[in-house]
Amino acid sequence: MSDDLKKGRIVIVGASLAGLRAAEALREEGFTGSLTVVGDEPHAPYDRPPLSKQVLLGQATADTTGLPVRRDPDAEWRLGVRATGVDLLAKRVLLEDGESLPYDRLLIATGTRARPWPDAEEAALDGVFTLRTREDAGGLAERLAAGPERVLVIGGGFTGSEIASACRELGLAVSVTERGPAPLVGALGGTLSKLAAVMQRNHGVDLRTGVTVTALNGNGAFTGAQLSDGSRVDADVCVVALGAIRNVEWLAESGLAAGPRGIACDAGCRAFNMYGIVTDDVFVAGDVSRFPHPLFGYQMLSLEHWGNAVEQAGVAAHNMVSPGPLRRPHLSIPSFWSTQFGLNIKSVGVPTYSDHVVIAQGSLEARRLAMVYGYQGRVTAAVTVDMAKSLDYYRHLIETAAAFPPPPGAADRAIAADIPVPSLVPDPSGLSHGPTVALTGHLPDRRLTVV
Amino acid sequence: MRTVVDLTRCQGYAQCVFLAPEVFELHGEEGLLYATAVPDDQVERVRQAAAACPVQAILLGEEVSGGVR
Numbered sequence: 001m002s003d004d005l006k007k008g009r010i011v012i013v014g015a016s017l018a019g020l021r022a023a024e025a026l027r028e029e030g031f032t033g034s035l036t037v038v039g040d041e042p043h044a045p046y047d048r049p050p051l052s053k054q055v056l057l058g059q060a061t062a063d064t065t066g067l068p069v070r071r072d073p074d075a076e077w078r079l080g081v082r083a084t085g086v087d088l089l090a091k092r093v094l095l096e097d098g099e100s101l102p103y104d105r106l107l108i109a110t111g112t113r114a115r116p117w118p119d120a121e122e123a124a125l126d127g128v129f130t131l132r133t134r135e136d137a138g139g140l141a142e143r144l145a146a147g148p149e150r151v152l153v154i155g156g157g158f159t160g161s162e163i164a165s166a167c168r169e170l171g172l173a174v175s176v177t178e179r180g181p182a183p184l185v186g187a188l189g190g191t192l193s194k195l196a197a198v199m200q201r202n203h204g205v206d207l208r209t210g211v212t213v214t215a216l217n218g219n220g221a222f223t224g225a226q227l228s229d230g231s232r233v234d235a236d237v238c239v240v241a242l243g244a245i246r247n248v249e250w251l252a253e254s255g256l257a258a259g260p261r262g263i264a265c266d267a268g269c270r271a272f273n274m275y276g277i278v279t280d281d282v283f284v285a286g287d288v289s290r291f292p293h294p295l296f297g298y299q300m301l302s303l304e305h306w307g308n309a310v311e312q313a314g315v316a317a318h319n320m321v322s323p324g325p326l327r328r329p330h331l332s333i334p335s336f337w338s339t340q341f342g343l344n345i346k347s348v349g350v351p352t353y354s355d356h357v358v359i360a361q362g363s364l365e366a367r368r369l370a371m372v373y374g375y376q377g378r379v380t381a382a383v384t385v386d387m388a389k390s391l392d393y394y395r396h397l398i399e400t401a402a403a404f405p406p407p408p409g410a411a412d413r414a415i416a417a418d419i420p421v422p423s424l425v426p427d428p429s430g431l432s433h434g435p436t437v438a439l440t441g442h443l444p445d446r447r448l449t450v451v
Numbered sequence: 452m453r454t455v456v457d458l459t460r461c462q463g464y465a466q467c468v469f470l471a472p473e474v475f476e477l478h479g480e481e482g483l484l485y486a487t488a489v490p491d492d493q494v495e496r497v498r499q500a501a502a503a504c505p506v507q508a509i510l511l512g513e514e515v516s517g518g519v520r
Contacts, residue, residue, distance in 0.1 A: 049458070060488065388461070
């Protein structure tokens with residue numbers, strides 16, 4: 001049986017990081033059958049994190065972030081063609097050009113796209129951008145290089161903050177609007193979001209919190225925006241950074257458990273159908289997936305993390321060519337990073353799955369610290385600012401469900417390590433930006449409220 | 452050639468910055484920025500940087516090309 005799994009036809013829908021790494025891993029696992037990768041963008045798989053950093057800073061051009069391959073996946077690449085549906089009974093993927101691809105096993109890795117400005121007419125103004133694709137980044141970088149008077153960034157999540165950071169580094173005036181109380185609050189909670197706000201203002205960002213943008217103005221070209229507090233921002237470039245939308249619409253008729261938070265799958269990356277019955281020939285990986293994690297109360301997690309795409313693609317590939325008892329669970333601890341305003345922010349675990357935090361090392365004043373997050377007396381996450389080398393220690397505490405506050409472990413333990421303060425994780429629906437780690441289950445003992 | 456750094460793994464040891472300063476650069480204390488396209492005359496240096504990386508976070512290789520249609 002296991003030999004049969006190494007043969008046959010595998011189709012991967014999604015030709016970005018997760019799709020590419022899964023294709024490579026399938027060959028590493030000994031799959032010798034036919035492999036087809038479908039992607040709606042007309043490019044070979046490329047890396048997105050540099051698009052909001054190196055590319056905007058002019059240190060790399062948008063068309064040079066192609067991902068290097070670990071090995072030749074020996075696949076047929078169907079690029080620039082969109083998948084429009086799946087027939088689970090006939091086991092075929094339908095393409096927009098009318099063709100259909102038969103499969104024995106299918107991997108869905110269609111990821112996310114940028115959430116557009118809700119008013120299509122205003123979004124079409126010249127100078128209004130989102131940032132997700134190579135074309136987005138190329139167009140925005142060109143506009144920033146031309147030296148606009150002011151850039152307006154709508155949304156203070158990681159992408160919005162990185163764009164603002166790049167603008168300041170380029171010497172451009174920039175305004176950031178955020179509906180929540182501070183930037184990054186959705187991902188990092190109250191205390192670190194205050195550090196993020198201070199860093200933005202110290203670097204000259206015109207940060208407006210507790211406001212929304214009510215209208216984008218311009219006659220053909222963007223000239224400014226109207227804010228909910230009655231004020232106006234005059235700017236000639238606008239970047240809409242309102243988070244991501246999962247690419248699941250093409251599965252609406254498929255019968256799979258696909259919704260706004262992604263496609264539900266089990267810990268082995270197998271997709272659920274809409275009745276909650278697990279499939280055995282449809283797998284999911286990357287940003288579009290939604291999977292249970294035992295360390296976080298078996299809640300379903302939706303992650304928008306580079307590292308998760310790589311890890312989950314590897315597990316999905318292994319399980320696609322392995323019989324049941326040899327399959328592996330996807331249990332890696334969520335991790336992400338962001339570089340902005342000269343700071344390196346790294347996270348492990350799920351900071352939003354917390355009730356209290358302590359600063360275990362360093363301090364806010366030093367702009368160098370390790371913050372540990374706890375939930376009901378257990379360590380559930382840690383975030384470092386310019387202290388990446390400490391992160392593995394905290395990862396170990398999370399993996400072993402260590403007691404919170406954490407015991408003395410570092411020579412430079414801060415006094416604050418013994419003073420837990422509320423983590424102040426707000427309800428994501430009150431923010432302009434997404435949390436990038438979303439708990440999509442239910443905790444009966446807590447109701448999140450906007451801080 | 453293209454390079455990508457797994458910044459989930461990267462801990463800012465900066466060995467790559469010493470070995471291939473034209474490709475890798477520290478941004479602040481430990482944030483790493485890198486040239487995604489590696490010039491031919493830097494490929495050997497990036498290879499050394501990839502080998503020297505304490506957390507093995509650097510991948511150097513070609514983009515997908517074969518079989519694209």
